[in-house]
Amino acid sequence: MIETLYNKYFQKSKVFLYPILELEKCFNINSTTTYLFLKDHKEDDMYLYVLFKINDYKSFTLPCRKKIIYNKFFHEIKILSNTEILITFNLFPICSDWEYFIEGKYSKFSKQSKDKILKFFNKDKANYVYVESFLYPEKYFNIYSHLLNVNLYHLEKTGELCDKLDIDKETLNYSSKDLEKYTNTLNIVEI
Numbered sequence: 001m002i003e004t005l006y007n008k009y010f011q012k013s014k015v016f017l018y019p020i021l022e023l024e025k026c027f028n029i030n031s032t033t034t035y036l037f038l039k040d041h042k043e044d045d046m047y048l049y050v051l052f053k054i055n056d057y058k059s060f061t062l063p064c065r066k067k068i069i070y071n072k073f074f075h076e077i078k079i080l081s082n083t084e085i086l087i088t089f090n091l092f093p094i095c096s097d098w099e100y101f102i103e104g105k106y107s108k109f110s111k112q113s114k115d116k117i118l119k120f121f122n123k124d125k126a127n128y129v130y131v132e133s134f135l136y137p138e139k140y141f142n143i144y145s146h147l148l149n150v151n152l153y154h155l156e157k158t159g160e161l162c163d164k165l166d167i168d169k170e171t172l173n174y175s176s177k178d179l180e181k182y183t184n185t186l187n188i189v190e191i
Helices: 012-016 062-069 092-103 111-120 126-135 141-148 152-158 176-180
Strands: 032-035 047-053 074-079 084-090
Touching: 012 032, 012 092, 012 126, 062 074, 111 126, 141 152
Parallel strands: none
Antiparallel strands: 032 047, 047 084, 074 084
């Protein structure tokens, strides 16, 4: 039950796009950050940059490597260090959801994407109900109307209960030129 508003900024790409990749068993989500843009490239190119922090490169297990490389969204990988791996996913296969995401229209996502997002978040955790309210706002307009002390009509007219992404907070502090120097190969058998 929502009793207070979620007031802090959170990475929209981590909540609304990363779960669609269905990689939840590969990495601890707390060790993962997601980005939409590079510092020299802030155009809408439908890439999701996922920075995984691991304790040791060798702990990057074979099942996880396979799950990533054979993922339908996989584009490329950059080994930044023994503890950081940057994986780029091309989200063109869900271009409609991508467009809704960029516009801040999370409630317009496809049912398939919404199901993946909600499956990713545990129903027993406090953040689940917030995520559900962002994907299905019509079920929560009355609660938010009361919490925000605004007329229900205004919420229904807006249609969304979550703000849009912040481009600066969704930008990785690397340029495309910076990333060129890193290897882009990941052997799924060795390591």
